[in-house]
Structures are given as structure tokens and as C-alpha cells.
Amino acid sequence: MTNTLTTAPIRIIGSAAADIARHVTTYVRPNRGWAEVQVMRDECRYGCKLYVRRRGCVLQYALIHSCTYGCPLGCDPATRVVPVSVAPAAENSDRRLDALGGRDNDRPAELADDQLDALLLAWRDEADSVPVAELVSTDAALAVIAGARDGSA
Incomplete structure (x- = not known):
């Protein structure tokens, strides 16, 4: 132009x-x-x-x-x-998202310098520190949903 x-x-x-x-x-x-x-x-x-x-x-x-x-x-x-x-942020968004979603040892140093990235990393680390409980099977979830529709749950 x-x-x-x-x-x-x-x-x-x-x-x-x-x-x-x-x-x-x-x-x-x-x-x-x-x-x-x-x-x-x-x-x-x-x-x-x-x-x-x-x-x-x-x-x-x-x-x-x-x-x-x-x-x-x-x-x-x-x-x-x-x-x-x-x-x-348009040119770096894919790299930034990959880095934010990666493991601790994959974390580029420049992410820690940005306040928003540091906040997102802290939230991710906090979420990762709590163990995930055993998930419900698909069949059990469908049975609960069907029971809720029928009013029996």
C-alpha cells in the first residue's frame, strides 16, 4: 500500500x-x-x-x-x-498458546516476563497441582441423564 x-x-x-x-x-x-x-x-x-x-x-x-x-x-x-x-499478539498467538499448554520444562523464559502470561501459567500450575478424581464412565453418565429426564434421579 x-x-x-x-x-x-x-x-x-x-x-x-x-x-x-x-x-x-x-x-x-x-x-x-x-x-x-x-x-x-x-x-x-x-x-x-x-x-x-x-x-x-x-x-x-x-x-x-x-x-x-x-x-x-x-x-x-x-x-x-x-x-x-x-x-x-497475532503473530505469536500459536506459539504462546502452545507454550502455555505445555509442561513446565517447555516454558519459554519470555512468558514469565509478561504479566498476563505469568497469571495464566500460575492458574495452569494451580489446576495441575490438584489430582483429577476418577471420571464417570459414559454409560453411567447416560444412565444419570436418562434418570433425570424420567424424574427418577
Whole structure:
């Protein structure tokens, strides 16, 4: 999408999204209006910018085209604001899920550094520490269900 004018929704993933998310969580305060994040050179040849605003714990991103930069899309209210989604975890989700579901010795060090991953690992370890009781056979479970339908259980 180099040197274009974008009016379609934009999705930013991977390390670029992670950089944006890190910047936003550090510098953007709740209920303060739109805050400038970065210039979107690939999406707008006029150098229009990505903005974010925080509504409670929800972040809203938008590429806002501006007449100030000479962008024709910024002069039309229908094309001025382009929704943007930012998904920093998309590229690592499969690896992360595999690591969270693995055994203790399969645990990558970077998972322990992330607060959410550390919490999920602690929950998994707690659940794994309690032995699972003997399971009911399929036939016994079906008999209980049938008895409940008949009112005899």
C-alpha cells in the first residue's frame, strides 16, 4: 500500500502493532480525546497520522486524514476518519498458546516476563497441582441423564 490514499479499514499486526500498543499504554491517558501516535506514510502519501483515544479500558484507533497536510480525503467528512485495528499478539498467538499448554520444562523464559502470561501459567500450575478424581464412565453418565429426564434421579 505504498504511496496511496486509504479509506478502507486498516489492520496493523505484529511488531509494528506491539510498538504502537507499548507507546499507547505508556503515554495515552483515559478520556483525553485523540492523541497522535505516528505518521501513516504507507497509507497516505500526504503524511496523515494515526490517532488513538482511550475510553475506559477500550482503545480506539483511527487514521485521520487532514486538509492541513493537503490531503483531499481530509476535506470530506465521509472519508476523513479511517478505522484502524491494532493486534500486537497475532503473530505469536500459536506459539504462546502452545507454550502455555505445555509442561513446565517447555516454558519459554519470555512468558514469565509478561504479566498476563505469568497469571495464566500460575492458574495452569494451580489446576495441575490438584489430582483429577476418577471420571464417570459414559454409560453411567447416560444412565444419570436418562434418570433425570424420567424424574427418577
